[in-house]
Amino acid sequence: MIFFLSCFAEQSLEKLEKEKEDRFSIHHLNDVVLITIDTLRADRVGAYGDKLAHTPNIDLLAEQGALFRDAYAVTPLTLPSHASILTGLLPKNHQLRDNAGFALNPEITTLAEILSAAGYQTAAFVSAYVLHPSWGLDQGFSHYPDLFHPADVSQVSAFGEAEVPGADVVNRAIEWWNNTKGPRFLWLHLYEPHTPWDPPSGWKGDPYRGEVAEADLLLKRLLKAVNKNALIVLTSDHGEGLWTEGEREHGILLNEAVTRVPLIVRPPEGLSGNEHRSPKQRNEDVVRPIGVDEDLNLDTVLDQPKAARIVDSYVSGIDIAPTIAEYVGVELEADGRSLKSLIEGAEKEEFVFSETLVPWFHYGWHPLRMLHNSQMKLVRGAKDVWRGADESQQVRVSEQIEFFFGELPTAPGPLEPHIEAALTELGYLTTSVSVELEDAPDPRDKKEVLLEIQRIEQLEAMEAIPLLEDLWSKEPHLISVAIDLSLRHAELGHLKKALDVSEELLLTQPHQPTALLNAGLLCLALKDLDRSLEHAERLISLNPLDPRGYRLKTAVFVEREDPQSVLIWGKKGIEVAPNDPNLHYLVALAFLFEEDASQGLKYLGKARTLGSRATDLSLWEGVAYERLNQIDRAKEAYNEASKLMVSDLRPWVMSGLMLAKAGRCDEAKPLLINAAKRGGGRAPALQKALQLCTK
Numbered sequence: 219m220i221f222f223l224s225c226f227a228e229q230s231l232e233k234l235e236k237e238k239e240d241r242f243s244i245h246h247l248n249d250v251v252l253i254t255i256d257t258l259r260a261d262r263v264g265a266y267g268d269k270l271a272h273t274p275n276i277d278l279l280a281e282q283g284a285l286f287r288d289a290y291a292v293t294p295l296t297l298p299s300h301a302s303i304l305t306g307l308l309p310k311n312h313q314l315r316d317n318a319g320f321a322l323n324p325e326i327t328t329l330a331e332i333l334s335a336a337g338y339q340t341a342a343f344v345s346a347y348v349l350h351p352s353w354g355l356d357q358g359f360s361h362y363p364d365l366f367h368p369a370d371v372s373q374v375s376a377f378g379e380a381e382v383p384g385a386d387v388v389n390r391a392i393e394w395w396n397n398t399k400g401p402r403f404l405w406l407h408l409y410e411p412h413t414p415w416d417p418p419s420g421w422k423g424d425p426y427r428g429e430v431a432e433a434d435l436l437l438k439r440l441l442k443a444v445n446k447n448a449l450i451v452l453t454s455d456h457g458e459g460l461w462t463e464g465e466r467e468h469g470i471l472l473n474e475a476v477t478r479v480p481l482i483v484r485p486p487e488g489l490s491g492n493e494h495r496s497p498k499q500r501n502e503d504v505v506r507p508i509g510v511d512e513d514l515n516l517d518t519v520l521d522q523p524k525a526a527r528i529v530d531s532y533v534s535g536i537d538i539a540p541t542i543a544e545y546v547g548v549e550l551e552a553d554g555r556s557l558k559s560l561i562e563g564a565e566k567e568e569f570v571f572s573e574t575l576v577p578w579f580h581y582g583w584h585p586l587r588m589l590h591n592s593q594m595k596l597v598r599g600a601k602d603v604w605r606g607a608d609e610s611q612q613v614r615v616s617e618q619i620e621f622f623f624g625e626l627p628t629a630p631g632p633l634e635p636h637i638e639a640a641l642t643e644l645g646y647l648t649t650s651v652s653v654e655l656e657d658a659p660d661p662r663d664k665k666e667v668l669l670e671i672q673r674i675e676q677l678e679a680m681e682a683i684p685l686l687e688d689l690w691s692k693e694p695h696l697i698s699v700a701i702d703l704s705l706r707h708a709e710l711g712h713l714k715k716a717l718d719v720s721e722e723l724l725l726t727q728p729h730q731p732t733a734l735l736n737a738g739l740l741c742l743a744l745k746d747l748d749r750s751l752e753h754a755e756r757l758i759s760l761n762p763l764d765p766r767g768y769r770l771k772t773a774v775f776v777e778r779e780d781p782q783s784v785l786i787w788g789k790k791g792i793e794v795a796p797n798d799p800n801l802h803y804l805v806a807l808a809f810l811f812e813e814d815a816s817q818g819l820k821y822l823g824k825a826r827t828l829g830s831r832a833t834d835l836s837l838w839e840g841v842a843y844e845r846l847n848q849i850d851r852a853k854e855a856y857n858e859a860s861k862l863m864v865s866d867l868r869p870w871v872m873s874g875l876m877l878a879k880a881g882r883c884d885e886a887k888p889l890l891i892n893a894a895k896r897g898g899g900r901a902p903a904l905q906k907a908l909q910l911c912t913k
């Protein structure tokens with residue numbers, strides 16, 4: 219008996235030692251999964267009380283975790299809101315104040331960097347171009363694939379629209395998860411509920427809810443793949459207006475519809491409990507224009523959450539990173555606070571801040587700021603709208619809101635000083651905003667204009683153009699109206715008119731990245747190469763990490779038939795966007811032009827692996843192999859090209875000539891005869907090849 223006991227004691231001592239060791243080894247750290255479903259309103263999730271929602275997987279997560287009843291996005295904009303989620307910082311501190319024209323400063327510390335330093339394997343899979351690695355959110359992620367095809371994102375309109383199908387993103391995430399040893403930090407971003415609301419076929423009813431249901435279904439396999447020990451955080455970057463205060467989507471206004479988001483935290487092993495709240499009415503002023511979005515069900519949803527634990531305190535997107543950091547046991551300096559104690563049962567209310575500068579940057583309207591808790595609320599624009607605060611509280615809230623907002627930026631940036639100087643010399647204004655703040659109208663007083671803009675968005679180009687022209691002449695600060703007008707002209711093939719609009723806009727908005735790209739592409743199409751180059755350079759200086767400037771610049775040098783410059787700028791572009799097939803393709807052609815066939819071949823191969831859609835890729839591979847004297851491989855490549863370039867005789871003729879030169883006339887003749895029959899009989903190369911073979 220004594221023997222047995224001492225053995226037992228020894229064993230448990232050993233076990234204790236082992237446990238102590240494990241606790242300090244990284245293998246003991248829990249996996250972390252952060253899921254952001256873009257544009258998801260809290261009141262469109264079943265666990266928050268929506269009877270029309272079909273979100274069984276999110277609801278199941280809530281059954282095992284804490285549901286935050288009043289969680290708010292820092293801003294109703296994808297890029298800055300995600301920056302706050304991933305850093306724990308207010309926009310004034312991470313400095314991303316809009317989707318376009320900003321990128322995260324490398325000096326800012328992200329949660330991914332901290333976790334990576336703590337030994338985590340880190341990966342992000344995002345489905346919207348707004349979160350492309352070029353804008354800096356990839357900091358700290360060792361895997362952040364660029365899943366966007368350049369052909370899809372080189373268009374001006376692509377910025378907010380380009381998306382990768384959610385299923386694709388989820389598959390990649392699961393594959394990474396299964397092939398990676400822990401501890402793992404995974405960030406998955408789904409874009410389904412964002413416009414266009416295009417639910418899967420078979421969905422009946424409200425199309426927005428259909429997209430939410432689709433996102434929920436996509437999560438099913440991922441949540442199954444993730445183990446019980448993982449910490450799972452599910453949230454959104456902002457909500458959706460759905461015509462609240464007259465806003466269809468999000469970005470311009472600040473209210474509950476666009477800022478209140480779901481936040482569900484399932485700690486490792488989950489929580490037990492079963493809490494619910496009695497139904498609460500949340501009033502929203504919904505005005506839907508007649509004949510628009512009639513298939514959306516906009517009836518108010520009662521707030522009646524159900525979860526293992528419900529937290530009533532007001533919380534913010536900036537609290538997410540500190541919460542994850544505390545669970546993992548690492549330090550993170552942040553503006554937000556950890557919510558761990560709230561998840562474990564405490565309640566502690568803080569003021570929650572949100573802002574939007576879209577009215578300021580895109581419409582010449584006053585920016586909006588919002589500060590609230592369960593007792594009081596201020597929404598500040600050109601005017602203040604209060605709820606529940608007495609006079610002395612108003613002073614305090616007023617000070618707080620200014621502190622959280624920081625300084626008002628006048629332009630996206632940063633801009634290199636020499637470009638700024640050159641612009642000033644050319645008579646450009648150096649701020650992007652041409653309105654004085656004191657004169658800027660309050661967006662809430664521009665409801666009629668807002669409704670008109672949104673009505674025009676639904677019209678065909680022919681109908682929309684005169685209305686946009688009219689609106690722009692009446693309201694010259696409506697940048698987004700001018701950009702839309704230019705795009706609508708281009709849609710009808712009126713490139714000159716489109717360019718005129720864009721150039722006129724750039725006179726007052728020289729730093730507007732969308733207008734710059736648009737003008738640059740239009741100049742390229744109209745063969746005004748000098749001007750196109752100028753726009754490309756300004757785009758690059760605005761954000762040296764934005765690959766679009768390099769693409770445009772490289773394309774200009776292709777048009778100029780300047781292979782040296784194509785090489786220089788194409789390679790610079792590849793440094794910024796290493797997965798861009800078009801840049802690889804262009805650099806390959808420049809190498810071939812410069813008689814460096816093996817480099818050309820290398821870049822063509824890379825373009826192919828990266829999914830290039832260039833139809834003449836095989837033809838150029840043939841040329842490269844021919845120059846390297848690898849006749850058989852060249853023949854194969856030309857043969858491949860002839861299948862892809864059906865109406866083009868070059869593959870036949872080039873292959874025939876090559877074989878004739880090599881004295882392989884038996885193989886050359888059928889190709890040449892075929893080319894001649896198809897109408898290429900007079901081509902000098904074909905004549906020459908035939909001569910070689912008839913000697």
Ligand SMILES: [Zn+2]
Pocket residue numbers: 256257295296297455456
């Ligand atoms: Zn978003």
